[in-house]
Amino acid sequence: MPATPLVSLVDSKTSEIIPPLLGASVTELTAWVQQQGQPAYRGKQLHEWIYQKGVRSLGDISVFSKQWRQELAEIPIGRSSIHHRAVAPDGTIKYLLQLADGQIIETVGIPTDKRLTVCVSTQVGCPMACDFCATGKGGYKRNLGRHEIVDQVLTVQEDFQQRVSHVVFMGMGEPLLNTENVLAALKCLNQDVGIGQRSLTVSTVGIRDRIRQLAEHHLQITLAVSLHAPNQTLREQLIPSARPYPLEDLLAECREYVEITGRRVTFEYILLAGVNDLPEHALELAKCLRGFQSHVNLIPYNPIAEVDYKRPTSDRIQAFVKVLKQQQIAVSVRYSRGLEADAACGQLRASKN
Ligand code: SAH
Numbered sequence: 001m002p003a004t005p006l007v008s009l010v011d012s013k014t015s016e017i018i019p020p021l022l023g024a025s026v027t028e029l030t031a032w033v034q035q036q037g038q039p040a041y042r043g044k045q046l047h048e049w050i051y052q053k054g055v056r057s058l059g060d061i062s063v064f065s066k067q068w069r070q071e072l073a074e075i076p077i078g079r080s081s082i083h084h085r086a087v088a089p090d091g092t093i094k095y096l097l098q099l100a101d102g103q104i105i106e107t108v109g110i111p112t113d114k115r116l117t118v119c120v121s122t123q124v125g126c127p128m129a130c131d132f133c134a135t136g137k138g139g140y141k142r143n144l145g146r147h148e149i150v151d152q153v154l155t156v157q158e159d160f161q162q163r164v165s166h167v168v169f170m171g172m173g174e175p176l177l178n179t180e181n182v183l184a185a186l187k188c189l190n191q192d193v194g195i196g197q198r199s200l201t202v203s204t205v206g207i208r209d210r211i212r213q214l215a216e217h218h219l220q221i222t223l224a225v226s227l228h229a230p231n232q233t234l235r236e237q238l239i240p241s242a243r244p245y246p247l248e249d250l251l252a253e254c255r256e257y258v259e260i261t262g263r264r265v266t267f268e269y270i271l272l273a274g275v276n277d278l279p280e281h282a283l284e285l286a287k288c289l290r291g292f293q294s295h296v297n298l299i300p301y302n303p304i305a306e307v308d309y310k311r312p313t314s315d316r317i318q319a320f321v322k323v324l325k326q327q328q329i330a331v332s333v334r335y336s337r338g339l340e341a342d343a344a345c346g347q348l349r350a351s352k353n
Contacts, residue, residue, distance in 0.1 A: 014178040020078025022147035023188050051192045054158050055083030078147030099148055103141060106172055106348040109156035110337050117166040120152045121181055124174025128205050128241045134304040134349040135172045143178040149185035169202040172348050176210035197221050206250045215260035224266040225254055229276050230284035264293040271300045273310035282320045286327035295322060297329040
């Protein structure tokens, strides 16, 4: 008898079956094994083999009977394959992963001291077209499913032979344009893979109403907002998608996020020499954030081929930091890792260069 598909993974609109098991909870998996005429405890075993042992084919689950394994072998778990892998001198590894439909996405594994951080993609490409970002230059294909997001974490865990401690949703794509699958992946990474909510960070350029909607889930994750400019005029130049969403509206929504979740917001600010890195920009930024439970993360620009922005000198970076500190703004500088492997922030473009 062929195995029955997961009831909970049937698309209610089209009644089409969405087969990958990856992303399903232990309750969903238990319901599914019971439909196959198996005892409930098989659900727990299936869960352990998918998430803890990282099995790539259901046919390899040795605790199941031979006959059942044969039936299961054709049912996809939802794992990708590694299409290409590039190791940077600092140990950061960039992966090009091939999905079931042939699309390629990028994922980065970043080892630091005792941590292993994974930078996951949420879309194939990105529609936001930020002027300084390689992903935006390549156009947009589609959203990733929850299994395709979770798979990236399991793949890095398997390749490093080390448990992933942190996940940042800062790869290709805009997470809040794929909120449903991002929320499902966050839940799975927390409850099934076992990563603490506080070790999960979602980075967004800001989509109207979506930050508030995210807040209403009352998660303990970290929200990072890509601000990049202290006023609307400059922000629109760098981020065309910011045009219909004024900076003051975005900041008001971020304040609501803090009120609803009790978590402070991180503001990412890329530093582009001569564009947004002057002391007056720092002062203007401090004014925007006054009285706000926030943290500013400065990201010196990582070069991409299509544009001729420059990374500021370290003196200029330090001068910017100094102004923010004088204004009592919590600030840190993120020197992206993996620069030599084109694995740093903004350099992900699904090519092997
Ligand atoms: N779409 C989301 C997440 C992806 S980008 C967002 O915009 O937040 C993750 C971070 O890398 C963002 O802050 C983004 O602005 C930044 N980034 C993009 N291109 C960059 C570049 N060339 N150098 C440094 N940071 C960059």
